[in-house]
Every structure is written in structure tokens, then in C-alpha cells.
Amino acid sequence: MKAYVAGVGMTRFEKPETREWQYWDMVREAGSAALADAGVAYTEVEQVPVGYCFQPSTAGQRAAYELGLTGIPVYNVNNNCATGATALMLARQLVEGGAADCVLALGFEKMKRGALGGGADGGDFSTSPVARHYGIMAARHGFEMTPPTAQIFGDAAREHMERYGTTEAQLAAVAAKNHRHSAHNPYAQFRDVYDVDDILAARMVHRPLTKLQCSPTSDGAAAAVVVSERFAAERALTGLVEIAGQAMTTDTEESFTSGSCVDVVGQPMSREAARQAYERAGLGIEDVDVVELHDCFSVNELLTYEALGMCPVGESGKLVESGATTYGGRWVVNPSGGLISKGHPLGATGLAQAAELVWQLRGEAGERQVPGARVGLAHNIGLGGAAVVTLLRAV
Amino acid sequence: MKAYVAGVGMTRFEKPETREWQYWDMVREAGSAALADAGVAYTEVEQVPVGYCFQPSTAGQRAAYELGLTGIPVYNVNNNCATGATALMLARQLVEGGAADCVLALGFEKMKRGALGGGADGGDFSTSPVARHYGIMAARHGFEMTPPTAQIFGDAAREHMERYGTTEAQLAAVAAKNHRHSAHNPYAQFRDVYDVDDILAARMVHRPLTKLQCSPTSDGAAAAVVVSERFAAERALTGLVEIAGQAMTTDTEESFTSGSCVDVVGQPMSREAARQAYERAGLGIEDVDVVELHDCFSVNELLTYEALGMCPVGESGKLVESGATTYGGRWVVNPSGGLISKGHPLGATGLAQAAELVWQLRGEAGERQVPGARVGLAHNIGLGGAAVVTLLRAV
Numbered sequence: 001m002k003a004y005v006a007g008v009g010m011t012r013f014e015k016p017e018t019r020e021w022q023y024w025d026m027v028r029e030a031g032s033a034a035l036a037d038a039g040v041a042y043t044e045v046e047q048v049p050v051g052y053c054f055q056p057s058t059a060g061q062r063a064a065y066e067l068g069l070t071g072i073p074v075y076n077v078n079n080n081c082a083t084g085a086t087a088l089m090l091a092r093q094l095v096e097g098g099a100a101d102c103v104l105a106l107g108f109e110k111m112k113r114g115a116l117g118g119g120a121d122g123g124d125f126s127t128s129p130v131a132r133h134y135g136i137m138a139a140r141h142g143f144e145m146t147p148p149t150a151q152i153f154g155d156a157a158r159e160h161m162e163r164y165g166t167t168e169a170q171l172a173a174v175a176a177k178n179h180r181h182s183a184h185n186p187y188a189q190f191r192d193v194y195d196v197d198d199i200l201a202a203r204m205v206h207r208p209l210t211k212l213q214c215s216p217t218s219d220g221a222a223a224a225v226v227v228s229e230r231f232a233a234e235r236a237l238t239g240l241v242e243i244a245g246q247a248m249t250t251d252t253e254e255s256f257t258s259g260s261c262v263d264v265v266g267q268p269m270s271r272e273a274a275r276q277a278y279e280r281a282g283l284g285i286e287d288v289d290v291v292e293l294h295d296c297f298s299v300n301e302l303l304t305y306e307a308l309g310m311c312p313v314g315e316s317g318k319l320v321e322s323g324a325t326t327y328g329g330r331w332v333v334n335p336s337g338g339l340i341s342k343g344h345p346l347g348a349t350g351l352a353q354a355a356e357l358v359w360q361l362r363g364e365a366g367e368r369q370v371p372g373a374r375v376g377l378a379h380n381i382g383l384g385g386a387a388v389v390t391l392l393r394a395v
Numbered sequence: 396m397k398a399y400v401a402g403v404g405m406t407r408f409e410k411p412e413t414r415e416w417q418y419w420d421m422v423r424e425a426g427s428a429a430l431a432d433a434g435v436a437y438t439e440v441e442q443v444p445v446g447y448c449f450q451p452s453t454a455g456q457r458a459a460y461e462l463g464l465t466g467i468p469v470y471n472v473n474n475n476c477a478t479g480a481t482a483l484m485l486a487r488q489l490v491e492g493g494a495a496d497c498v499l500a501l502g503f504e505k506m507k508r509g510a511l512g513g514g515a516d517g518g519d520f521s522t523s524p525v526a527r528h529y530g531i532m533a534a535r536h537g538f539e540m541t542p543p544t545a546q547i548f549g550d551a552a553r554e555h556m557e558r559y560g561t562t563e564a565q566l567a568a569v570a571a572k573n574h575r576h577s578a579h580n581p582y583a584q585f586r587d588v589y590d591v592d593d594i595l596a597a598r599m600v601h602r603p604l605t606k607l608q609c610s611p612t613s614d615g616a617a618a619a620v621v622v623s624e625r626f627a628a629e630r631a632l633t634g635l636v637e638i639a640g641q642a643m644t645t646d647t648e649e650s651f652t653s654g655s656c657v658d659v660v661g662q663p664m665s666r667e668a669a670r671q672a673y674e675r676a677g678l679g680i681e682d683v684d685v686v687e688l689h690d691c692f693s694v695n696e697l698l699t700y701e702a703l704g705m706c707p708v709g710e711s712g713k714l715v716e717s718g719a720t721t722y723g724g725r726w727v728v729n730p731s732g733g734l735i736s737k738g739h740p741l742g743a744t745g746l747a748q749a750a751e752l753v754w755q756l757r758g759e760a761g762e763r764q765v766p767g768a769r770v771g772l773a774h775n776i777g778l779g780g781a782a783v784v785t786l787l788r789a790v
Contacts, residue, residue: 053452057475058779061645069651071667073643074781075481076473080452086470090485097492248468250456256464272466384453386469 002229003095004240005392007038008355010222013189013343016111019219023055023110026221027063030348031106034223034355035067039237042068045225046100049075049090051083051107052347063108063221080382081296083107084222084350085248089388091226092243101231107352108221109345149383150214150297154206156261157299161208163314166302168208170317172199174298175213175340177326182337184367187352189218189343213298218343222351224358241358244375244393245281249273251385262303269387270307270379277389283375285309288391290360290370291331292353293379295338304379305333308389332370335360350380350388361394397624398490399635400787402433403750405617408584408738411506414614418450418505421616422458425743426501429618430462434632437463440620441495444470444485446478446502447742458616459501475777476691478502479617479745480643484783486621487638496626502747503616504740544778545609545692549601551656552694556603558709561697563603565712567594569693570608570735572721577732579762582747584613584738608693613738617746619753636753639770639788640676644668646780657698664782665702665774672784678770680704683786685755685765686726687748688774690733699774700728703784727765730755745775745783756789 009030027050035042045068050060060076079086084107091105160166176196182188194202194212202210232240249269256264278284285308293308295301302316310331311319319325325333336342336356339349357376359365374394381387404425422445430437440463445455455471474481479502486500555561571591577583589597589607597605627635644664651659673679680703688703690696697711705726706714714720720728731737731751734744752771754760769789776782 057448057473057478058777058781061779061781065646069646069648071644071647071664073484074474074645075485078452078471078473079469083452089468090470093489093492093494097488097494099488099492249466250469251460251464252466253464269466382453384456386453386456 001096001098003092003226003243004229004232005224005243005354005358006040006227006232006237006240007034007225008223008358009033009037010187010348010352010355011220012187013218013220013345015189016217016219023059023108024063024066026219027106027108028066030221030223031067031104034104034225038225039235040102040225043070044102045072045104047073047094047103049077049087049103049105051077051087052109053078053080053083054109054111060106064106079386080384081294081346082350082380082382082386082388083347084352085378085380085388085390086350086386088224088350088354088390089246089248091224092246095226095228101228103226105224105226105351106221107347107350109347110219111217111345150206150209152261152383153265153297153299154209156265156303157208159261160299160302164317166317168200169196170321171208171213171298171302172196173320174295174301175199177320178295178334178338179212179341181335181368182341185337185342188337188341189216190341209297209299213340215296215339215344218345220343220345220348222348222355224351224354239362240395241361242393242395243390244283245277245391246389247273247276247280248386248388265300265303266381266383266385266387267303267307269385270304270381273387273389274308277391281391283391287375288331288377289373290335290357290376291333291379292336292356292376293333294381295334295340296344298340301333301338308377308379335365335368335370350378353378353380354390354392357392361392396491396493398487398621398638399624399627400619400638400749400753401435401622401627401632401635402429402620403618403753404428404432405582405743405747405750406615407582408613408615408740410584411612411614418454418503419458419461421614422501422503423461425616425618426462426499429499429620433620434630435497435620438465439497440467440499442468442489442498444472444482444498444500446472446482447504448473448475448478449504449506455501458503474781475779476689476741477745477775477777477781477783478742479747480773480775480783480785481745481781483619483745483749483785484641484643486619487641490621490623496623498621500619500621500746501616502742502745504742505614506612506740545601545604547656547660547778548692548694549604551660551698552603554656555694555697559712561712563595564591565716566603566608566693566697567591568715569690569696570594572715573690573729573733574607574736576730576763577736580732580737583732583736584611585736604692604694608735610691610734610739613740615738615740615743617743617750619746619749634757635790636756637788637790638785639678640672640786641784642668642671642675643781643783660695660698661776661778661780661782662698662702664780665699665776665784668782668784669703672786676786678786683726683770683772684768685730685752685771686728686774687731687751687771688728689776690729690735691739693735696728696733703772703774730760730763730765745773748773748775749785749787752787756787
């Protein structure tokens with residue numbers, strides 16, 4: 001049975017410790033907004049997958065109980081930076097399979113500053129899955145241990161530059177575009193506009209990535225109500241967006257043996273997730289109007305252009321420079337500002353992407369509206385690892 | 396479509412730091428055993444839910460990759476002590492809904508000694524979900540903060556004693572039975588036999604619970620291969636056990652407002668999960684032969700007898716004393732030794748219960764065999780909270 005997103009909601013993403021809130025406060029805010037947007041009461045929700053990385057065990061219950069105490073199944077799920085899309089993936093499968101007609105997917109994070117330095121949950125880094133990816137590259141490049149995530153992606157950027165002639169200015173152009181987009185997003189952590197020179201002049205985190213090319217640590221929550229065709233019809237719900245196709249992939253042998261940093265950061269996972277999602281939806285990148293993709297670092301937006309089929313491998317730097325991925329171009333990529341400027345509370349990100357696309361496909365995105373958007377693509381990836389690609393279609 | 400357990404496997408449960416192993420070593424051992432038991436190759440597995448509480452984000456990938464690098468979806472799930480059954484619940488729903496024909500549910504834990512003192516993942520206890528349950532009782536009883544889990548259950552035991560005349564000897568009889576059962580279980584952490592006097596004479600942890608009535612901290616993993624009817628038929632798989640009914644519940648208002656410690660530790664969740672599972676399976680407690688239930692503390696076995704309908708409320712102390720729940724009685728409860736004696740690696744427990752029941756229903760349980768067992772019931776619960784009841788039936 002077809003699954004639809006009936007409602008979405010999110011908090012503004014914030015620098016940690018900006019607001020006095022607990023994680024359950026942010027989930028109450030985002031979850032209530034999604035339910036109101038769908039026109040569904042919490043008492044109608046049958047199951048709740050909740051995504052987060054940093055909070056204690058069963059934090060999903062503590063948060064969902066703010067919305068109601070109806071005794072329904074709650075699943076706490078975690079897939080690092082792809083956690084939000086993982087909750088959405090479970091929600092869709094539960095609805096498509098007939099286990100439930102109305103599922104609320106929640107995602108949130110209350111992060112500590114600099115939290116991404118170690119294991120994503122602050123645990124022992126040496127036995128963390130990311131350490132395995134990192135170890136492969138450390139052995140090759142002899143680089144230092146802190147902060148590993150920026151190093152892994154910085155090395156992937158240098159590899160792309162060496163192989164294909166991608167420039168620092170092209171990498172900076174990704175960040176300049178996404179910061180510019182976020183100026184119109186009231187949910188974004190940052191709304192300042194920077195040009196390519198500003199981006200290049202910012203503090204270097206790991207060459208060639210400057211601070212303005214790296215997603216920040218963030219607090220925030222997002223939510224989506226996923227319903228069956230039958231439920232939507234019975235309730236005469238409006239504003240539906242179809243989940244036309246979706247796929248999750250994890251690492252393959254290639255990730256660990258090719259010796260390429262681009263493979264280690266997951267470009268092959270993204271490519272395969274996109275291929276499967278297109279196939280299930282009967283759609284291709286040519287059908288897509290608007291994209292929310294995982295620009296945890298500027299380089300990952302370029303790698304993802306290639307993985308999604310928006311350009312041949314090696315041409316992504318030129319693609320962003322051409323203006324093809326902003327307003328007036330072939331696609332608008334990250335109209336929300338992306339992870340770089342909207343912020344990146346790990347468990348919320350994948351659901352916030354879905355929220356932005358739902359607003360875009362309904363024509364409700366205000367100053368950020370992509371004219372005539374009918375098909376949206378969300379791409380959420382986590383080292384460790386998992387990649388999820390979701391195709392959403394206006395009804 | 397009906398879902399079946401086609402194969403199970405587990406490691407021996409061990410005191411932490413007994414074996415030199417990483418969490419992925421134990422998952423390789425348990426997962427390989429389950430696949431071999433099912434006669435299924437990892438390349439045939441389509442999705443992998445993995446349950447654990449203490450390891451870093453995406454530890455499930457790190458562990459599942461030991462079994463193969465096929466790029467399939469991996470979900471890391473957590474529901475505190477009910478984590479293992481949560482992985483099984485997702486596996487069943489994915490198979491029943493047609494999302495996959497072959498799902499491998501994994502669960503593991505590599506614990507630190509005394510790990511259950513704080514938030515289950517060692518995080519900030521004050522914002523943990525368990526703290527909320529604890530806070531309700533702390534306000535009522537003014538008790539101290541360490542170790543909360545034993546205090547919560549100890550207080551529930553005292554409440555039961557005061558209300559119904561349950562005795563310390565009856566609580567100890569639960570532990571004596573489960574320790575005795577474990578003598579025949581090569582997978583159990585403890586295999587020593589104790590009588591009621593030994594149990595009562597052991598160190599007091601939180602009155603009336605002595606150390607021999609409390610589940611230990613443990614390392615270990617367990618796994619189950621869940622397949623569709625179609626997959627089983629095509630592969631001519633043998634040794635199948637049907638998942639006849641299953642339900643998960645979480646807290647309701649009652650948990651927080653009744654003022655009863657018995658409600659705070661989840662007896663109402665268990666009762667409702669059992670009711671739903673019986674209804675879905677078209678079975679009742681009268682049809683059940685063998686039970687693996689969540690005896691994290693001796694008192695919880697008594698509370699669960701009542702929740703499952705094995706006796707009227709208040710009569711559970713007499714039930715265990717009557718011998719009705721051991722070999723020769725109406726049911727055999729915890730033939731494996733239960734959490735108290737087999738051990739309790741949080742993420743593995745729910746799947747280890749399923750493993751024991753599958754062996755029992757196939758007649759493969761050796762010296763622990765419950766004669767003629769046809770229907771088994773597993774009960775896995777976590778503060779925080781979630782309760783899962785699963786009915787398994789021999790094919």
C-alpha cells in the first residue's frame with residue numbers, strides 16, 4: 001500500500017545551549033507541529049520510530065510521551081548522521097506493509113559543542129565504526145586523530161581536486177550557495193550570506209575545508225506523519241506528498257578496499273541508494289526539481305551530485321559553478337540552506353530534509369519556493385554507515 | 396504474510412571482561428550460528444535490525460559487516476532491556492509486510508561492570524527516561540539514587556509483599572528455580588545451584604532483593620533469522636517456528652499516576668502486550684507450554700505471572716512455591732535460567748529468549764527440554780519503557 005507524508009514539523013535548529021530546552025521540549029514542538037500540519041491527533045498514531053544519537057536509552061519514549069501516553073510501540077533508532085531518514089524509512093515500511101496506517105517519525109538531537117570529534121555518541125572512539133573507516137585512511141595518509149570527520153571529508157576533497165581538477169573556489173561555491181539559500185529560512189541556525197571569498201577566508205578546519213564549509217553542531221527536532229492511502233482517504237487528509245521511492249544502503253567491500261577517500265565517505269553507498277530509489281519510483285534525476293542533500297561538508301554536496309547522476313563523475317565542481325543547482329538553474333539543491341547553514345542535529349536532519357521538500361512540493365516554501373516543484377529528492381548519509389535516498393512527489 | 400523464525404544462535408553469556416572479544420566478535424559468533432541453523436547464507440539476508448544499548452552509533456553496521464558486506468539496510472535499535480525483542484518485532488513486521496523475505500535480527504551488549512547504575516548507556520542520568528520513573532518513586536519514598544534499577548524493583552517487591560502477603564521466601568524461590576534450571580544451560584553465565592536459604596543469605600542489594608535475585612551485568616550476543624512463508628517454502632527450510640502473535644506496548648498515564656511501584660516497573664505494559672499478542676495469535680495462556688520471561692529481578696517474574704494471566708493478581712508468590720512454573724508443573728518458566736542466571740546483556744536478551752524457545756519447540760533443548768512443548772511465550776521488558784510479548788508455535 002502506498003505511503004504518504006501527511007504532515008511535517010520542525011523546530012528552528014539552534015547552536016547548542018542557545019535555548020533552555022530539554023530534548024523532549026524540542027520533540028513536543030516539532031511533533032505537535034507535524035500532527036497539526038497533518039490534521040491528525042496523537043491518539044490516531046499507531047507506531048513511533050524515533051531517531052537520535054546522543055541521548056540516553058529510550059529517550060524516544062521520554063520524548064514521545066510528551067505528545068501522548070497511548071501505550072503504542074516506540075522504536076529508538078540510530079544510524080549516525082542518517083538517523084532521521086532511518087526513522088522515515090521504518091515509518092514508510094510499516095505503513096506500506098500494512099502494520100500501521102498512521103506512523104509518526106520523530107528525530108532530534110541535543111548536542112554538545114564539538115560532539116562530532118569522537119564516536120558520534122561520545123563513546124569510545126577506538127571501537128567505534130567510524131574509527132574503522134578512519135583507520136583505513138589514517139594508515140594511508142598518516143594524519144592525526146582530531147577531528148576525524150572533517151579530516152576524512154577534507155581528504156576526500158583533496159582527492160577529488162587531484163583527480164579532476166576541482167578547485168577550492170568550487171568547493172566554496174557550494175557553501176556560498178547554501179548560506180545564501182538559508183537567508184530565507186526561519187528554521188535555519190545561520191542566516192548570514194557569504195560570498196566565495198568570505199568562505200575561502202574563514203578559519204581552515206582541515207584543508208581545503210574552511211569553517212564555513214562544515215556543518216555546525218546543532219540542537220533541534222523534526223517530525224513527519226506517514227499514512228496509508230486508506231487512512232488518508234478515510235480522513236480526507238489534504239496536503240499529501242507521496243513517498244514515490246526510497247532505499248537505504250550500507251557499505252560494501254569497495255568502501256574498505258578501493259583505497260579511495262571518496263569511497264570511504266560513502267559516494268558508492270549514495271549512488272546505489274539513488275539507483276534503487278529511482279528504480280522503485282520509476283523516476284530519474286531528470287524528473288527531479290528540488291533536492292535536499294547531505295552537505296555535511298561542502299565536498300559531500302559535490303560527491304552527491306555525481307552519485308545522484310546530476311553530472312558525470314569529476315564534473316561536480318563545474319556544475320555548482322554553472323548555477324545549475326540554485327534558483328534559476330536545472331535543480332535547486334538545498335533550498336533550506338542544507339546542513340552547512342540550516343544546521344545538523346544528527347537525528348533530526350533526515351526528517352528536516354523531508355519537511356523542506358514537503359513544503360516545496362505543496363508550494364508553501366515562501367521566499368524559498370522552487371517554482372513548480374513536483375518531485376523532490378532527499379539524501380541523508382552517515383559514516384558508519386548508511387545512505388538513504390527518498391523520492392517525494394506532489395499529489 | 397506469516398513470519399517464521401528459521402534459525403537462532405547465541406554466544407554463551409559471560410561476565411564482562413571474561414573473554415577477550417569486541418562486540419563484533421560476539422555478533423559474528425551468534426549471527427553465524429543463526430544463519431547456519433537456518434541454512435541461509437548472509438547474501439540472502441535483505442535487512443538487519445540490530446539491538447544494543449551501550450556501544451557507539453552504528454555499532455550494528457560494524458558488527459553486521461563481520462557477516463558480510465552486501466550493502467543491505469541496517470537499523471540500530473534500542474529499547475533498554477527490551478532491545479532484543481524490539482529488533483525481533485521489526486524483523487517480523489518487515490517480513491509480514493512484504494518489505495523483505497529474509498531478515499536477520501541481531502542483538503548484543505558489551506557491558507561495563509555496574510553499568511545499570513545510571514542511564515542505560517552511561518549517559519546523564521538526570522535527563523534519562525528511567526529517571527522519570529525513578530523520580531516519581533523517589534518523591535514518594537525518599538530513597539537514595541544508587542543503584543536505581545534495583546531500588547525501583549525492590550520497592551515494587553515490598554509493595555507486593557505488603558498488599559498480598561508475598562514472602563521473601565517466595566521471591567527467593569523464583570531465583571532458586573532459575574539458578575537450578577541454568578545448571579543445564581551451556582550458554583548461561585552462572586550454572587551453580589542454590590536453594591532458597593542460599594538465596595536469602597546472599598548480600599542484600601535493595602531490600603528484599605539479594606544479589607542472587609538480581610540479573611548480573613553480562614556480555615553476549617544472540618540472533619534470529621526471520622523469513623516469510625514463501626521464502627521458507629522456496630528454500631525448503633526445516634526447523635521453522637511460527638511467530639503466531641506479537642505485540643509491543645509502552646507506558647500509559649497509569650504508569651505515572653497510580654502511585655503504585657508495580658505499575659512504574661511496567662506490569663500494566665506487560666499485561667496489555669500479552670493481551671494483544673494472545674488476541675493476534677488466537678491463543679491464550681492455557682495454550683502455552685514454556686515461557687521465557689524477563690526476570691531482571693525475582694519480583695518481576697512474579698509480576699509477570701500475573702500480567703500473563705498465569706494466576707490472579709496477588710497469587711504469584713504461591714504459584715512459584717507450588718511448583719507450577721518448573722519441570723513437572725503446568726508451565727516451565729525460564730528453562731534457560733532466565734536473566735538472573737543465564738545473564739542479561741541488554742540488547743541480546745530478547746533474542747536469547749527467542750533462541751531458547753525455538754530450541755524447546757523443536758525438541759532440541761537437551762537436558763532442559765520441556766516435554767511436548769508446542770507453544771512458547773517470550774516476555775521482554777525495559778524501563779523507559781517498552782514491553783514485548785511474542786508467541787511462538789511449533790510447525
